[in-house]
Amino acid sequence: MSRYDVYGALGSPYSLKVRAALRAKRLPHTWTGMTAEDRGRVMPNVKAKVIPLIRTPDGSWTNDSTPFLLGLEGEGRALVPTDPRLRFVCLLIEDMADEWFMKAMFHYRWFYPEDAKWCANWLMFDSLPNAGREGVERNAEMIRSRQISRMALVGCTPETAPVIEASWKRTCKALEAMATGPTRFLFGDRISLADIALYGQLKVMSVDPTPMAWLREDTPYLYRWLDLADDASGLDGEWLEPGAAIATAPVKALLAQAGDTYLPFLQANANALAGGQESFEVTLEHQRYRQSVFKYQAKCLDTLRAGWNALGADDRAALRGPIGEGAGIL
Incomplete structure (x- = not known):
């Protein structure tokens, strides 16, 4: 039987993201918690030495979670809605989880x-x-x-710690409203790639002492939701209609955060790269934030802009309100 072999770590949010996605898609796979010995054996198969590493059924290797999972949309259950508007929202939140929400995990x-x-x-x-x-x-x-x-x-410094913690808690409170709402996941009773990306970051934080204590005290049902998202292979359900999904309080809150925090962060990084700077500063969550430039995050902005421009005029108009002024960055 063809299968995917995942070499990851329980402390790696992207490893858990890939594992949860393969479970949700009901695709045959193995999971190996990679040891130092495994690392020496499998790492030479990829250029960038980061985890998880995935060996595909044809014997090739990859380790960038988002392109890998998007390439699997034709296999098993889809994790990304087909409706263009909802697809864009899903991928925007997924990107924010991977590139911004992860800073809280590291911090x-x-x-x-x-x-x-x-x-x-x-x-x-x-x-x-x-x-x-x-x-x-x-x-x-x-x-x-x-x-x-x-x-x-x-970008994880004593000066940026208040920004990172405030932003993380803001997201968690939005997700607590989802966990206690009428649907199991962000876009209905069917898990999406956005849910899974957020899960990956939060799952490792749920055992780290300081964020664990806060989650259990302030967002206890989100804390419990993590086990639901960990293995959604047996959960059947449907996504809401696009208009209804985007109108829910949790999704509206996350889109607003993308507009006033994540997209300005990406824009500041891209501007600094274009100007040949090594770092940048930007106001986020009403506070100053500073970090070194990253080329990969400029690619993220380019990808989001391409997705935005591929939308029809009506879809863009429907999303400008929830995203706010940050929609202009797209």
Whole structure:
């Protein structure tokens, strides 16, 4: 039987995103929590040394979750609505989860000493299953120092911490309204790629000490929803009609956040790249935010603009209101 082989890690949001997507699509696959030994064996198959790695049924390898999953839309159950308007909304929220929401995961994991110690030990325990406690904790010190040293590169600094935490909590509260609403997922009773991307980030945070405590106290039903999204293979349902889906409070809140936070972030990054700058500053969540430029995020903006311009005039008009002034960036 043809199958997909996923090599990932329980502490990797993109690994859990891919696994949950394959489960939801009901496609045959295996899951390998990648050890250091596995890494040496499978990493040479890809150019960018990031996880998860996926071996496809034809024997080829890939590790960019979004292109991989979009390429699978013709297999198993679809995760992206076919309606053009709803498809764009789904992909916008998915992109925001991958490129902006992930900053909260990285921030909480390495900013707070308790979290940094816990997470480094946990990650190394998975990577070195036979090293014993002393070996795990000795190596954990190295990964902790390395990851903390990378925080400023991705915009996770003491100065940006309030922006990142405020934005993350804003998203979580919107998702709590979804979890306690009349439908199981953002666009109805059928899980989408947007749901799964948000799930991937939140699932790893649900075991990291500081975000776990906040989630359980302030958004307890979102916390429980994560187990629902983890394996939706047995959940049947339909998406709402586009107008109804976009009019729900959770989706409206996420579109507004894309308009006033995520799209301005992408625009500032693109402008800085075009001007030859190494970093940029922008006001987000009523506070100043600064980070180094990233070429990949400029590609994300180009892709979103292409999707926006492919919409009909009526669809763009219907989305301008919920997105707000940020729609002009598109």
